[in-house]
Amino acid sequence: xxxxxxxxxxxxxxxxxxxxxxxxxxxxxxxxxxxxxxxxxxxxxxxxxxxxxxxxxxxxxxxxxxxxxxxxxxxxxxxxxxxxxxxxxxxxxxxxxxxxxxxxxxxxxxxxxx
Amino acid sequence: xxxxxxxxxxxxxxxxxxxxxxxxxxxxxxxxxxxxxxxxxxxxxxxxxxxxxxxxxxxxxxxxxxxxxxxxxxxxxxxxxxxxxxxxxxxxxxxxxxxxxxxxxxxxxxxxxxxxx
Numbered sequence: 001x002x003x004x005x006x007x008x009x010x011x012x013x014x015x016x017x018x019x020x021x022x023x024x025x026x027x028x029x030x031x032x033x034x035x036x037x038x039x040x041x042x043x044x045x046x047x048x049x050x051x052x053x054x055x056x057x058x059x060x061x062x063x064x065x066x067x068x069x070x071x072x073x074x075x076x077x078x079x080x081x082x083x084x085x086x087x088x089x090x091x092x093x094x095x096x097x098x099x100x101x102x103x104x105x106x107x108x109x110x111x112x113x114x
Numbered sequence: 115x116x117x118x119x120x121x122x123x124x125x126x127x128x129x130x131x132x133x134x135x136x137x138x139x140x141x142x143x144x145x146x147x148x149x150x151x152x153x154x155x156x157x158x159x160x161x162x163x164x165x166x167x168x169x170x171x172x173x174x175x176x177x178x179x180x181x182x183x184x185x186x187x188x189x190x191x192x193x194x195x196x197x198x199x200x201x202x203x204x205x206x207x208x209x210x211x212x213x214x215x216x217x218x219x220x221x222x223x224x225x226x227x228x229x230x231x
Contacts, residue, residue, distance in 0.1 A: 035221075042221035042223045043221040045219075048218075059218065082213075087156065092159075098211075099147035099211045100147050100164060101147075102149050103159075103161070103207075106158075106161035107157060108159075110157075
């Protein structure tokens with residue numbers, strides 16, 4: 001059982017370039033999330049989705065876009081990459097919005113913008 | 115205001131001993147869940163244990179237990195019989211029942227645990 005799969009694992013971008021971080025899950029979870037992790041800061045929510053066709057902003061959405069055309073896939077798009085977007089990005093999914101529903105994470109994408 | 119506080123940036127423990135990682139939280143929601151995640155050096159986030167705000171007993175999962183003190187708003191993770199493989203970052207997280215502007219799971223800054231042979 002693959003769970004949540006993210007690609008690529010590593011990427012280096014030049015300032016102003018764009019890219020898409022891929023995320024797919026095979027657990028049939030409706031709820032999916034993108035977080036970024038910066039050293040000493042924990043994880044911050046970028047965007048989330050409660051189902052196919054429905055997305056919403058999290059805490060730090062500026063500079064990012066998402067789409068959710070299927071239950072399985074939740075790609076994150078970076079337009080005009082900036083050094084401030086250097087971070088580790090995690091995709092996650094959850095069975096429900098209930099307080100007892102943990103997030104299941106992918107293995108992360110380490111992105112460097114130079 | 116920070117809702118999850120982990121006051122120990124780094125901890126050391128001798129192999130086979132027990133260790134407690136601190137977590138305090140702030141919420142006015144009576145319904146919430148508390149989670150601990152482990153992040154080894156390889157980078158993945160691994161869910162360890164869950165405690166609900168209405169749970170009467172402390173959660174346990176194998177060598178992990180959660181010392182839940184609701185009145186003090188603390189949810190400390192206890193790892194018994196530490197192993198070298200326990201060396202990792204540990205994150206405390208909270209999910210509130212009342213959704214405000216967006217659904218979110220809030221994470222603390224993490225504690226780095228090193229197990230010494």
